[in-house]
Amino acid sequence: MSLAELFNEVLAKPGMYVGRRSIARIKSFIDGYGYALVNSGKYDQSDPYYGFQPFVQERLRITTSHGWDDIVSFMSADEVGAFELTRELWNEYRGQASPES
DSSP states (O other): OOOHHHHHHHHHHHHHHHHOOOOOHHHHHHHHHHHHHTTTOOOOOOOGGGGGHHHHOOOTTOOSOOHHHHHHHHTSSSSSHHHHHHHHHHHHHHHHHHOOO
């Protein structure tokens, strides 16, 4: 499973994967999966997930070197708002990236 596919799954069912709608937990889970892909030799630099970071920065007009999770959390009032904003941004990004992502 690609990182983009897993990110879709986690955003659809966060309770099943990380216990609740928490961007910090989701980011940690995805990072762990990415680490496992690298260690198993299955790293795919073309995975659409890797374009999400620059998309979030451009879309929210943020030029700092913070991760997408920190940016979204900063732009949101609370954890639930950050989760909802992440889903909105991911869906918008996927719509622009390609019909398959």
